[in-house]
Amino acid sequence: MVGKLGHPRPVKPLLLDESAAGELLTLQRAAFLVEARAHRNFELPPLVETLEEVRAALADPACPVWGVREAGRLLATVRLRVSGEAGEIGRLAVVPDRQGEGLGRALLLAAETAAPAAVTRFRLCTGERSAGPLRLYAGLGYRETHRSPEADYQLVHLEKPRAAGSGEHR
Ligand SMILES: CC(C)(COP(=O)(O)OP(=O)(O)OC[C@H]1O[C@@H](n2cnc3c(N)ncnc32)[C@H](O)[C@@H]1OP(=O)(O)O)[C@@H](O)C(=O)NCCC(=O)NCCS
16 A cells, blocks of 8 residues: 555554444544535434444444554544445544545455455445545445435445455455
C-alpha cells in the first residue's frame, strides 16, 4: 500500500475483541460525524449504536471486526458480516486526523482478503452524499446495484465479485 505522500504503508489489521469496545465506539462516532452532517441525519447507525451493541458485535463470531493500531492507538476499523455467499462490509472508519493516508482503502482490501472462502461477493452501502467513500468503492471495483430511500436521501447499495484466487487468511 502506498500512502498519499508516496511512502509505503504496510497495514496489519488485527481482529478486535470486546476489550476494544470503548475505543471503537469513540472512533466510529468521530469518523461518521462528517457523514451525518452531509446527510443531515444524526441518527446514523454508527452514531446511535450503544456501547453494549458494539460489545455484542465484537463478541459475535459471525461478524469479525478488524482494526489498525499504531503505537497502541486505534486508527481504523471495518466489520464483515457473512450472509450466505455474500460478505457485507460495514462501519469502515478512519480517525479524522489520519484520513486520506490510504488506511481506509488498505483496511477494506484486507477485510476482503480475510473473508471466509465461502464468500463470493462483497456488498456495502453508503449515503448518496458520501462522495469520498463512493469514489473509494468505485476505485476498488464496487458497482451500484440499487438505491433505497432513507430520510430525505438515498442509500446507495454496491456490490463486487470476489477476485478469483483470494481466500481466507485469518
Ligand atoms: C471513508 C474513509 C473510511 C476512507 O478512509 P481514508 O483512509 O480516509 O481513505 P484513503 O486514504 O484510503 O483514500 C482512498 C480513496 O477514498 C476516496 N476518498 C476517501 N475520502 C475522501 C474524501 N474525503 N474526499 C474525496 N475522496 C475521498 C478517494 O478516492 C481516495 O483515493 P485517492 O486519494 O487516490 O483519490 C474515511 O475517510 C472515513 O472514515 N470517513 C468517515 C466515515 C465514512 O464515511 N465511512 C464510510 C461509510 S460507508
